[in-house]
Amino acid sequence: MARALDEQGQALLDAASGLLAAEGATGLTVRRIAADAGCSTMGVYSRFGNKDGVVDHLYMEGFRRLIAAMEGVGDSGDPLTDMRRCGQAYRRNALENATYYLVMFARAVPGFVPSDEAKAVSLASFQRMADRVRKCQEAGQYIDGSPTAMAEVIWGAIHGHVMLELVGMRATGDDPAERYEHMLDLIEQGFRRPERD
Amino acid sequence: MARALDEQGQALLDAASGLLAAEGATGLTVRRIAADAGCSTMGVYSRFGNKDGVVDHLYMEGFRRLIAAMEGVGDSGDPLTDMRRCGQAYRRNALENATYYLVMFARAVPGFVPSDEAKAVSLASFQRMADRVRKCQEAGQYIDGSPTAMAEVIWGAIHGHVMLELVGMRATGDDPAERYEHMLDLIEQGFRRPERD
DNA sequence: TTGTAGGTTGTAACATAGTTATTTCAGGGC
DNA sequence: GCCCTGAAATAACTATGTTACAACCTACAA
Numbered sequence: 001m002a003r004a005l006d007e008q009g010q011a012l013l014d015a016a017s018g019l020l021a022a023e024g025a026t027g028l029t030v031r032r033i034a035a036d037a038g039c040s041t042m043g044v045y046s047r048f049g050n051k052d053g054v055v056d057h058l059y060m061e062g063f064r065r066l067i068a069a070m071e072g073v074g075d076s077g078d079p080l081t082d083m084r085r086c087g088q089a090y091r092r093n094a095l096e097n098a099t100y101y102l103v104m105f106a107r108a109v110p111g112f113v114p115s116d117e118a119k120a121v122s123l124a125s126f127q128r129m130a131d132r133v134r135k136c137q138e139a140g141q142y143i144d145g146s147p148t149a150m151a152e153v154i155w156g157a158i159h160g161h162v163m164l165e166l167v168g169m170r171a172t173g174d175d176p177a178e179r180y181e182h183m184l185d186l187i188e189q190g191f192r193r194p195e196r197d
Numbered sequence: 198m199a200r201a202l203d204e205q206g207q208a209l210l211d212a213a214s215g216l217l218a219a220e221g222a223t224g225l226t227v228r229r230i231a232a233d234a235g236c237s238t239m240g241v242y243s244r245f246g247n248k249d250g251v252v253d254h255l256y257m258e259g260f261r262r263l264i265a266a267m268e269g270v271g272d273s274g275d276p277l278t279d280m281r282r283c284g285q286a287y288r289r290n291a292l293e294n295a296t297y298y299l300v301m302f303a304r305a306v307p308g309f310v311p312s313d314e315a316k317a318v319s320l321a322s323f324q325r326m327a328d329r330v331r332k333c334q335e336a337g338q339y340i341d342g343s344p345t346a347m348a349e350v351i352w353g354a355i356h357g358h359v360m361l362e363l364v365g366m367r368a369t370g371d372d373p374a375e376r377y378e379h380m381l382d383l384i385e386q387g388f389r390r391p392e393r394d
Numbered sequence: 395t396t397g398t399a400g401g402t403t404g405t406a407a408c409a410t411a412g413t414t415a416t417t418t419c420a421g422g423g424c
Numbered sequence: 425g426c427c428c429t430g431a432a433a434t435a436a437c438t439a440t441g442t443t444a445c446a447a448c449c450t451a452c453a454a
Contacts, residue, residue, distance in 0.1 A: 153376060160354050160358065160359075182346070190387060
């Protein structure tokens with residue numbers, strides 16, 4: 001597994017990625033992936049075993065983009081600000097890579113279950129969130145507590161809002177961005193250490 | 198549309214419901230629904246138009262269960278307590294009807310889009326949440342603000358946690374129930390009106 | 395009672411999906 | 425030159441949503 005891909009293999013992944021982005025999970029068929037990459041369907045099976053093997057790569061690619069988005073926030077010197085920007089980057093990435101996000105978090109490809117390797121990549125993305133929590137704690141801006149536990153609380157909340165927005169579930173006409181900020185406020189409020197000056 | 202169902206129609210819905218519960222969205226096929234209900238596939242098409250027609254009913258049934266769960270909390274006299282219990286009932290219902298929940302919120306049936314009637318039912322479930330917010334405000338326990346906007350913030354947060362739990366995304370070994378309570382704490386903290394005694 | 399219109403049913407067929415079997419073929423080794 | 429091996433393409437198999445079609449009811453009017 002995970003051995004280097006030849007040119008044809010990369011072409012297949014590129015084709016799959018393009019299909020997923022353009023038409024979502026329903027347009028992602030083995031035949032079309034192969035056709036777009038200029039080979040027969042066997043090309044998929046000899047290189048990736050089956051369709052899930054391709055999806056596994058897309059799954060990881062999605063998490064890599066998410067990680068890049070969260071790391072792209074950088075380090076302003078104020079961890080609290082960085083955490084806020086990280087939350088915003090999370091949403092931005094999810095909207096820009098909506099079809100990826102649904103494969104990653106909503107099981108948009110029926111029957112697909114990520115491999116252990118893919119799960120490890122998804123955990124790495126979560127780790128970025130936990131790191132930010134720890135930095136806020138070290139700066140005295142967040143209350144004490146397990147950074148991973150706190151990160152999970154944050155993750156769940158922002159994920160839920162992103163998810164509802166992606167599937168178009170809107171109860172009110174409110175701006176989703178505003179609502180999202182409101183939710184980030186709530187998190188910040190809940191985890192912030194009371195200032196002592 | 199929405200006219201009364203004959204016995205066969207009800208049998209089809211029961212069969213579909215059983216299949217969804219037992220095997221999830223991937224086991225939900227027109228042929229099996231019809232076979233379990235004891236008729237040919239045409240029985241589905243003459244009554245529901247197509248597969249999505251059946252799924253539409255399951256979608257609404259799922260929201261009806263969610264509404265029943267949230268209403269089952271009742272009225273203890275303390276809106277804040279009721280809100281907490283409502284949040285817990287939401288999670289409990291989602292776990293007990295996991296396959297339904299994924300059809301409702303994760304688009305588990307590829308290509309399915311809910312009808313206007315189904316969307317109305319989903320909005321009704323959201324309304325229950327907004328009502329609880331309003332009650333907390335009237336009791337002076339919640340800060341002022343648009344109840345629907347606040348309910349959407351709550352909804353997103355609890356939905357995200359439920360969703361991550363349903364698809365098995367766990368970064369730590371923490372108890373999901375505890376994490377969920379932690380998140381409910383955050384919401385309560387953020388929306389609670391400072392006491393003035 | 396009879397005939398007709400309209401809907402329902404069961405069977406079979408169609409298109410498309412993932413996957414597998416079979417054939418084809420190019421490149422080396424003898 | 426002949427044969428073996430491995431990969432590719434073609435075709436086939438199974439399952440799925442859907443549709444076509446003929447047979448069969450079921451009203452309802454004459």
